Amino acid sequence: MRRVVIPAALFAAVFLVSLLCMPYSLVCQEYEGLFLATPDWWARAWQQTLPVSGIVSDFLIQFYRVPAFGALITAVLITLAFLLCRGISGRFTSFSDAVAALAAALLWVFVAHSSSPKSAVFAVLVLLVLFLLSLLISGSRKQRHSPSGCLSPKSFGTLKGNAVANSVAASVLFAALFIIAAAAVIVFSPRVQRTERFSRVKADAIYGVWDDLLKTVPPAVAEKDGELTPFALLALSGKGQLGDRMFSYPVAEENDLDMVAYDGKEDYYTSLLFKACLYQFLGCYNEAIHNYYQWSTQLPQGTGFVVLRRLAELYCLQGNYTLMEKYCRILDKSLLNGAYVRHFRKLASQGAAQEPTPAAERSTMAVISHDPLYNLFLLESAGFSSAMSTDRMLCTLILKKDFVRFKRAMKVLEPAMERIPRHYQEMMLFTGMDSGKIDAAVKGRYASFLTDRLEMTLDQALYRYEGSAFPYLGY
Amino acid sequence: MDKLRLLLLLSLLACNRISYTASEEYPPIVPDCVGVTVPEGMPPMTFEMADGRPFKVERRRVADTVFYSVSAWNPATGKGERYAPFPVYVSHDPIDPYIAYRLIEPSYEGWKEMGLYSRDLGSYREKAIVTNDATGGGCVNCHTFRGGNPSDMLFHARGAGGGTVFALEGKARIINLATVGPRKQGVYPAWHPDGRYIVFSSNSTQQCFPIAGSQQVEVYDNYSDLILMDWQTDSVYVWPPLCEETRFETFPAWNADGSRLYYCVADSVSNVVENRSRVRYRLASVGFADGFFTGEPETVWQNDTVSVSFPRISGKWLLFTGAAYGTFPIWHREADLYLMDLEDGSVVPASELNSPDTESYHSWSSNGRWVVFSSRRLDGRYTRLFIAHFDGEGRFGKPFLLPQKSYAHNVQRLKSYNVPEFVLGEPASRRREVSKLFAQ
Numbered sequence: 001m002r003r004v005v006i007p008a009a010l011f012a013a014v015f016l017v018s019l020l021c022m023p024y025s026l027v028c029q030e031y032e033g034l035f036l037a038t039p040d041w042w043a044r045a046w047q048q049t050l051p052v053s054g055i056v057s058d059f060l061i062q063f064y065r066v067p068a069f070g071a072l073i074t075a076v077l078i079t080l081a082f083l084l085c086r087g088i089s090g091r092f093t094s095f096s097d098a099v100a101a102l103a104a105a106l107l108w109v110f111v112a113h114s115s116s117p118k119s120a121v122f123a124v125l126v127l128l129v130l131f132l133l134s135l136l137i138s139g140s141r142k143q144r145h146s147p148s149g150c151l152s153p154k155s156f157g158t159l160k161g162n163a164v165a166n167s168v169a170a171s172v173l174f175a176a177l178f179i180i181a182a183a184a185v186i187v188f189s190p191r192v193q194r195t196e197r198f199s200r201v202k203a204d205a206i207y208g209v210w211d212d213l214l215k216t217v218p219p220a221v222a223e224k225d226g227e228l229t230p231f232a233l234l235a236l237s238g239k240g241q242l243g244d245r246m247f248s249y250p251v252a253e254e255n256d257l258d259m260v261a262y263d264g265k266e267d268y269y270t271s272l273l274f275k276a277c278l279y280q281f282l283g284c285y286n287e288a289i290h291n292y293y294q295w296s297t298q299l300p301q302g303t304g305f306v307v308l309r310r311l312a313e314l315y316c317l318q319g320n321y322t323l324m325e326k327y328c329r330i331l332d333k334s335l336l337n338g339a340y341v342r343h344f345r346k347l348a349s350q351g352a353a354q355e356p357t358p359a360a361e362r363s364t365m366a367v368i369s370h371d372p373l374y375n376l377f378l379l380e381s382a383g384f385s386s387a388m389s390t391d392r393m394l395c396t397l398i399l400k401k402d403f404v405r406f407k408r409a410m411k412v413l414e415p416a417m418e419r420i421p422r423h424y425q426e427m428m429l430f431t432g433m434d435s436g437k438i439d440a441a442v443k444g445r446y447a448s449f450l451t452d453r454l455e456m457t458l459d460q461a462l463y464r465y466e467g468s469a470f471p472y473l474g475y
Numbered sequence: 476m477d478k479l480r481l482l483l484l485l486s487l488l489a490c491n492r493i494s495y496t497a498s499e500e501y502p503p504i505v506p507d508c509v510g511v512t513v514p515e516g517m518p519p520m521t522f523e524m525a526d527g528r529p530f531k532v533e534r535r536r537v538a539d540t541v542f543y544s545v546s547a548w549n550p551a552t553g554k555g556e557r558y559a560p561f562p563v564y565v566s567h568d569p570i571d572p573y574i575a576y577r578l579i580e581p582s583y584e585g586w587k588e589m590g591l592y593s594r595d596l597g598s599y600r601e602k603a604i605v606t607n608d609a610t611g612g613g614c615v616n617c618h619t620f621r622g623g624n625p626s627d628m629l630f631h632a633r634g635a636g637g638g639t640v641f642a643l644e645g646k647a648r649i650i651n652l653a654t655v656g657p658r659k660q661g662v663y664p665a666w667h668p669d670g671r672y673i674v675f676s677s678n679s680t681q682q683c684f685p686i687a688g689s690q691q692v693e694v695y696d697n698y699s700d701l702i703l704m705d706w707q708t709d710s711v712y713v714w715p716p717l718c719e720e721t722r723f724e725t726f727p728a729w730n731a732d733g734s735r736l737y738y739c740v741a742d743s744v745s746n747v748v749e750n751r752s753r754v755r756y757r758l759a760s761v762g763f764a765d766g767f768f769t770g771e772p773e774t775v776w777q778n779d780t781v782s783v784s785f786p787r788i789s790g791k792w793l794l795f796t797g798a799a800y801g802t803f804p805i806w807h808r809e810a811d812l813y814l815m816d817l818e819d820g821s822v823v824p825a826s827e828l829n830s831p832d833t834e835s836y837h838s839w840s841s842n843g844r845w846v847v848f849s850s851r852r853l854d855g856r857y858t859r860l861f862i863a864h865f866d867g868e869g870r871f872g873k874p875f876l877l878p879q880k881s882y883a884h885n886v887q888r889l890k891s892y893n894v895p896e897f898v899l900g901e902p903a904s905r906r907r908e909v910s911k912l913f914a915q
Binding site: 040286293296301320322329333354355356360361364367382 | 584886
């Protein structure tokens with residue numbers, strides 16, 4: 001019974017913890033992974049360190065797009081490791097369950113903290129070899145000690161008696177403890193939680209699932225993990241609520257909105273993905289493609305499934321069906337992207353192909369800069385104007401405390417606004433603009449803020465005027 | 476699924492149960508191999524039907540022409556279709572047995588993996604000369620072989636501890652040109668035919684990214700000069716007329732006997748990005764003798780609508796890339812190759828080589844009878860290599876795509892080919908030497 005119960009419990013624990021606590025971590029492994037039946041992919045795969053485990057794990061990662069499959073594969077790998085380890089240690093000790101559970105638990109914790117099942121695959125392969133070796137060794141020993149090649153269970157029981165039964169029970173108990181401990185370590189690990197949260201944010205940002213993103217990154221979470229703030233603000237932009245809710249997040253500088261300070265720094269990787277998502281939803285596909293390419297160079301294999309899918313989609317949206325088809329054909333060399341490929345091809349069959357831009361027009365085409373505000377102005381003037389770009393532009397001016405340009409922009413934009421978002425109203429009051437569309441409540445709070453500012457510290461103002469632009473603008 | 480269809484088709488064809496309609500047209504295939512000229516010993520052309528249908532191909536050689544007969548299933552008629560056999564002409568002009576090139580993701584500023592590779596033209600075999608794992612991930616670029624000799628090469632290896640790697644006469648060493656002489660970085664090299672001198676351009680290269688339109692990257696120089704290196708003494712010299720502040724000098728190339736240096740030059744402009752349409756390079760040259768430039772630089776060719784880059788000379792023929800403006804034609808869809816007769820100064824578009832998409836870097840074979848050039852005609856983004864025959868009289872044959880085991884390889888490869896150069900033999904791997912140089 002115990003031979004089944006412990007592995008079953010381990011399997012169930014790994015499956016449930018993986019599925020419930022780290023589904024997006026698994027999904028993102030598929031996003032950033034790659035397995036293609038192409039000559040270049042195989043050539044590269046054989047050149048990596050530990051190529052067999054690498055290839056097997058790259059193959060398995062394809063299935064991680066469905067978190068249940070990812071959890072299942074992880075559970076199978078860890079349970080296999082347990083069974084093999086028990087098979088090996090059982091030849092040397094009656095504590096085999098405990099030893100195997102300890103090894104499997106450590107492996108599980110390690111795998112949960114890494115971003116690939118490669119270590120689990122490697123461990124299973126090594127244990128398999130050791131298990132086969134142990135079979136060979138014990139086989140030859142048995143032949144030496146017993147002419148029949150069998151050890152009598154009866155004599156074994158007589159020799160060891162109750163001591164064996166006790167040690168087996170202790171072993172089972174320890175095994176259960178190890179599994180519970182590993183599960184607890186993973187569930188409560190800040191690193192696992194952070195990876196899961198960030199993976200969820202990435203997945204939501206790539207596909208524009210704004211409500212879920214905001215649920216994942218409420219202001220309290222952003223307070224602790226500043227890197228997530230720009231993504232939360234991107235979600236607010238996507239929902240058209242940036243002008244109302246930006247200061248409900250811990251915004252202290254322009255970088256919290258656009259990640260510009262991360263360019264070329266350690267977190268380059270994140271800011272590239274952020275910019276890819278930002279420009280994608282701003283409709284500036286050239287810049288989105290630029291940043292997806294750049295982001296992909298940071299991925300373990302130089303590109304990943306999600307990049308190939310996004311490039312196919314973005315080129316499709318641009319009307320560049322030749323390149324879209326290229327990426328479709330590459331995705332077709334994987335196992336599970338057929339539905340995407342059919343979807344893109346269907347879109348292409350319904351669209352109109354882009355005409356190449358003439359040289360004269362290209363030579364004067366405005367170019368993207370490293371200044372997000374400049375880029376937003378550019379988008380406005382180059383026909384990419386949208387509520388999202390306008391919102392971000394005005395919020396950037398607020399964050400820059402650029403009263404002059406904000407006033408100038410609002411003079412143009414305000415007449416067309418049915419309702420002025422809250423932070424614009426607050427900035428307008430600071431610039432001395434007046435409008436019938438400014439709420440009386442906002443005006444009242446502004447008046448009290450002017451009084452309070454004389455005797456309040458910034459922290460006090462932030463507390464009293466939580467969610468308002470006043471403390472940011474007034475200090 | 477395609478394989479299943481192909482198997483089905485082949486089995487039906489084998490049983491002769493398919494009735495054929497004979498077509499007088501050539502098959503609609505990609506890449507276009509109809510009527511191309513190939514060297515003797517080149518692997519067979521590989522292609523596929525443009526619409527992806529499975530097909531069967533038979534080859535038959537008649538004298539110096541190989542006829543490819545293609546049969547394919549036509550779902551519209553429900554019958555097999557046998558297309559007119561198309562010719563591939565075989566030239567007896569020998570071709571250098573190897574080409575060397577760089578493979579890199581066409582990915583703007585960053586990269587993951589890149590490397591210099593050689594390809595045996597008699598087979599499909601590709602081998603790495605050096606990849607950037609030997610340089611700590613830094614860029615490797617601008618390789619060139621002294622007189623096409625595979626043992627003597629140089630290339631740049633960027634990054635910490637980087638510089639120009641000279642693998643010459645069995646010894647590899649690295650020199651950071653920016654730390655010697657005039658302290659200018661070396662970029663595009665041109666090896667003098669006598670093997671002692673190398674002219675490098677020294678460019679401050681930047682990129683910008685148009686907000687819309689089909690061109691997604693523009694690469695430009697903020698300044699560029701030419702410098703001369705004597706690799707026997709490791710000295711680097713500048714000659715003021717080739718380092719004018721008011722001009723961008725770049726893309727050096729020697730004529731056959733090394734008596735003249737050809738290069739591209741443009742008047743400098745302020746704010747290059749905004750004024751990029753005004754940066755138009757012309758072809759210039761200057762004399763050279765005994766390690767010194769002689770005479771005054773003179774303009775060889777200029778045109779108000781063509782910006783010249785990559786002049787490459789074989790005998791009296793100079794092949795260059797012409798774009799509407801700027802210095803980096805690979806991102807210019809209008810970029811084409813042009814052929815200049817240095818004896819009479821005439822310039823004509825190399826129409827046989829050009830396509831509606833980009834043609835850019837090119838290189839002559841050692842006997843001047845073949846040209847390898849890069850083009851983006853397949854998909855507009857990933858550069859692929861094409862080879863064309865040259866008859867020595869100013870006429871090119873129809874170019875063919877560098878053959879792979881299957882055409883699909885060109886589609887599936889996620890890297891671009893850069894700087895194709897012919898080589899007279901197989902270049903050795905430089906990985907270990909370069910790793911050692913970087914470890915020091």
